[in-house]
Amino acid sequence: MKVFKTVAEVRAARAAVGELGLAPTMGFLHAGHLSLVERARAENPTVAATIFVNPTQFGPNEDLARYPRNLPRDLALLEAAGCDLVFTPEPAEIYPSGFDTTVSVGGVTEGLEGAVRPGHFAGVATVVAKLFNIIQPTRAYFGQKDAQQSVVIRKMVRDLNMPVEVVIAPTVREPDGLALSSRNSYLTPDQRARAPALFRALSAAKTAFDAGERDAEALRAAMGRELAGFTIDYVSIADAETLRELDRIDGPALASLAACLGTTRLIDNLPLN
Numbered sequence: 631m632k633v634f635k636t637v638a639e640v641r642a643a644r645a646a647v648g649e650l651g652l653a654p655t656m657g658f659l660h661a662g663h664l665s666l667v668e669r670a671r672a673e674n675p676t677v678a679a680t681i682f683v684n685p686t687q688f689g690p691n692e693d694l695a696r697y698p699r700n701l702p703r704d705l706a707l708l709e710a711a712g713c714d715l716v717f718t719p720e721p722a723e724i725y726p727s728g729f730d731t732t733v734s735v736g737g738v739t740e741g742l743e744g745a746v747r748p749g750h751f752a753g754v755a756t757v758v759a760k761l762f763n764i765i766q767p768t769r770a771y772f773g774q775k776d777a778q779q780s781v782v783i784r785k786m787v788r789d790l791n792m793p794v795e796v797v798i799a800p801t802v803r804e805p806d807g808l809a810l811s812s813r814n815s816y817l818t819p820d821q822r823a824r825a826p827a828l829f830r831a832l833s834a835a836k837t838a839f840d841a842g843e844r845d846a847e848a849l850r851a852a853m854g855r856e857l858a859g860f861t862i863d864y865v866s867i868a869d870a871e872t873l874r875e876l877d878r879i880d881g882p883a884l885a886s887l888a889a890c891l892g893t894t895r896l897i898d899n900l901p902l903n
């Protein structure tokens with residue numbers, strides 16, 4: 631496995647191979663990230679990953695400074711998962727002095743995370759567009775855990791005719807249902823014990839949906855009942871493609887939520903198909 635810190639080096643390595651699968655990450659890898667690398671490994675002759683804690687997708691009061699990092703461990707995990715190339719640039723390599731361009735995806739960025747985290751998706755879309763331009767993947771792998779991010783990236787790729795196939799892989803969960811996230815490392819033991827309530831809330835909505843409930847407000851209420859003691863940012867039943875809130879479900883939909891335990895903010899979702 632080769633590790634690169636500069637755009638010029640990774641571009642030269644990429645130019646020497648054919649089809650390539652890319653797993654973009656912010657590091658502090660867990661089994662969810664590794665499932666993306668393993669899927670890329672199964673579907674592409676060459677696999678690349680990026681490790682870059684992207685400053686532009688963090689708000690001024692968010693956790694950029696304390697975001698967990700462990701590059702040596704990440705590199706060992708990527709090597710064991712069969713990754714061939716890793717790009718792990720410093721911020722100045724991605725955002726050199728004078729950098730002044732933003733990719734802004736409309737519509738699907740307005741609600742949910744976009745409403746609570748202004749500027750977040752402009753930061754995500756801009757860095758993902760740059761990573762696609764630098765590495766030129768044939769296929770790029772993202773997790774369903776960040777459902778709105780997946781919708782935003784698919785829309786950016788479609789709207790801007792980017793020649794990359796976006797693959798969304800299922801959320802990987804702990805045995806008690808908690809979705810894997812690098813931010814789970816912030817939870818105290820007591821908070822960790824309470825965190826599976828998020829999955830219980832989503833499962834309550836899914837169970838009601840599977841039993842025939844199509845009233846979106848009834849499903850939001852079912853989720854809310856499981857979240858006593860959490861500070862809820864939103865519970866949502868939205869159209870799976872536009873992410874607009876629904877009154878009634880009559881096509882593919884997404885149950886999603888964001889809630890805080892202490893200072894740790896967790897998100898999760900379940901598709902309702």
Ligand code: PAF
Nearest residue numbers: 654655656684754757776
């Ligand atoms: O999902 C993430 O880890 C990040 O948002 C991404 C896609 C790597 C962009 O920084």
